[in-house]
Amino acid sequence: MNGAGAAPRTAGVAGVDADAVSGWIATLDVGEAAPLQFARLGRGQSNLTYLVSDAHEQRWVLRRPPLGHLLDSAHDVVREHRVLRALQQTQVPAPAVYGLCQDTAVSDVPLLLMEHVNGLVVDDMAIAESLEPALRGAIGRSLARTLATIHAVDLEQTGLDSIATHAPYAARQLKRWRAQWEHSRSRELPIIEQLAERLQAAIPEPGELTLVHGDFHLLNVIISPLDGGVRAVLDWELCTLGDPLADLGILMVYWSEPGDEHSALGTAPTLAPGFASRSDVREHYAGLSGRDISGLGFYISFAYWKLACILQGVHSRYVAGAPAGDRSGTDSFVPQIRLLAEAAAKATAEL
Secondary structure (H helix, E strand, O other): OOOOOOOOOOEOOOOOOHHHHHHHHHOOOOOOOOOOEEEEEOOOOOOEEEEEEOOOOOEEEEEEOOOOOOOOOOOOHHHHHHHHHHHOOOOOOOOOEEEEEOOOOOOOOOEEEEEOOOOEOOOOHHHHHHOOHHHHHHHHHHHHHHHHHHHOOOHHHHOHHHOOOOOOHHHHHHHHHHHHHHHHOOOOOHHHHHHHHHHHHOOOOOOOOEEEOOOOOHHHEEEOOOOOOEEEEOOOOOOEEEOOHHHHHHHHHHOOOOOOOOOOOOOOHHHOOOOOOHHHHHHHHHHHHOOOOOOHHHHHHHHHHHHHHHHHHHHHHHHOOOOHHHOOOHHHHHHHHHHHHHHHHHHHHOO
């Protein structure tokens, strides 16, 4: 406890030097009242997210790369900052950004401070079941509408046309994630390489080039509890330029429905009664965007395979000795990686 008249201590967590980060935040003119407290948000194992709160109960969100060894080009907070700033001038619901720290005296990795957006993250069945069925139905339409908005962003006007190469999307993504798998695998799983070869042979002709979120699904958005609308899209670290159907493929993989053999989310919130079907969500997207989605099958297969590669990267950090505070949930990753690979194989067989 502090003695009378002593300066209040700042509360921190693993991955944050609370005093140093508080000093940096004080330079941003966001009106914070010391002391600041930091707490982990969510269950994500990619870029880590922290709730920052002050003495007046004001809130912000802090992002940093995960603890442990990182692969090249992964977990790019600087890139995420650039994307979020650019999106402020668009119709895409995205949190405001207040600062980017690249000062190694504050943190050994970049830090991003952004707006705290009030709302719901529907990341478990209990939250889903607390919502009225009509609201659950509205969520699917809202995600489809938001995805169409992301894909309508004017790349030149926002300056995002230079955020990534304009080379054919599917080929470069396959190359990237194959390399990530090779650098992070902790055991042999031949099906991953076999699938990479099959996907390589099935690559569609290059088409439209749009902004691609890269990890668009229910857990990465903040939902209004009033109407089911998307208040903010989060986790832009995998954002790139490419085929918009890649985002729809990811959304379909995560959007579980009754009778599914595999679920990317385990007991997925979308299994609760009232949520729209995958078919309804994708058709709503097609109608809003005016886009031909007949080539979606490839990107569903690719999404399963890519997710297996991503989970292997998380598991690899665990095996390599990432701090215990960063290991929650990783024990289930080995069987989950195999299940995702098997789902990818089944989907690829239908191409």
